[in-house]
Amino acid sequence: MIRHHKGGVVYYTFPHLGWGVKHAIFTRLGGLSHSPFDGLNVGHLVGDKDKAVEANHRIIYETLALNAREVVTARQVHSHSVAVVGPEDKGRIVPATDGLVTETPGLTLMLRFADCLPILLYDPQKQVIGLGHAGWRGTVGLLAQRLAETMREEFGCHLPQVRAGLGPAIGPCCYSVGEEVREAVQAVLPDSSGAVVERADGVYLDLWEANRWQLNQLGIQRIEVGKICTACNTAEFFSHRAEGERTGRFAVLMLLQGE
């Protein structure tokens, strides 16, 4: 990933996705929210002041020179539901969904994160994008694969030509899980996926490897993994695990540039 600075705002991009897709993984740096939501929190439902959250949304759209009216987002519920969106969805919050797919240039997909994994998919031939949000539930629900399969089924994407970016998330250094989660993961993913990491002090989940494996299984090879652990890096990212319930959400945005 490349780290960008614009004013006080810091965000990351995946260079291998190419010029056809504009995208950004924002950090918490550069916004107006006060502690514990400092500063660029885009979550409306976390207890932050609405005015600050709205100002933060304006900051991210200005940073990328985007029109706020072109944005579609989702009420994220740790599901494996994927929605196909188009021009009629501008300004909409899609209910109970953790994946968005579109072929509409300029339509800006946005999701919010605080430890869960951002999954960015781009087909440069068909000009289709997908954006997903996966914690352990989404990973066990194969959200990454559903996102890619939706691109194939709805728009005829040939998956080996799809490029993927897996963004900052809670890493295997910090994501300790209980027996229930371990069993759920191992029921779906083989040991060779690298999803479960056992150490002397417990069992850890590797969201990057678990989701990379899922995409690899569908023939997607060009995957860049931005291995920044959100829980280790709370100076830049919000982390539900490291900071508790009262923390913010950082934004990930993605849109097709069009002609």
Ligand SMILES: [Zn+2]
């Ligand atoms: Zn960590």
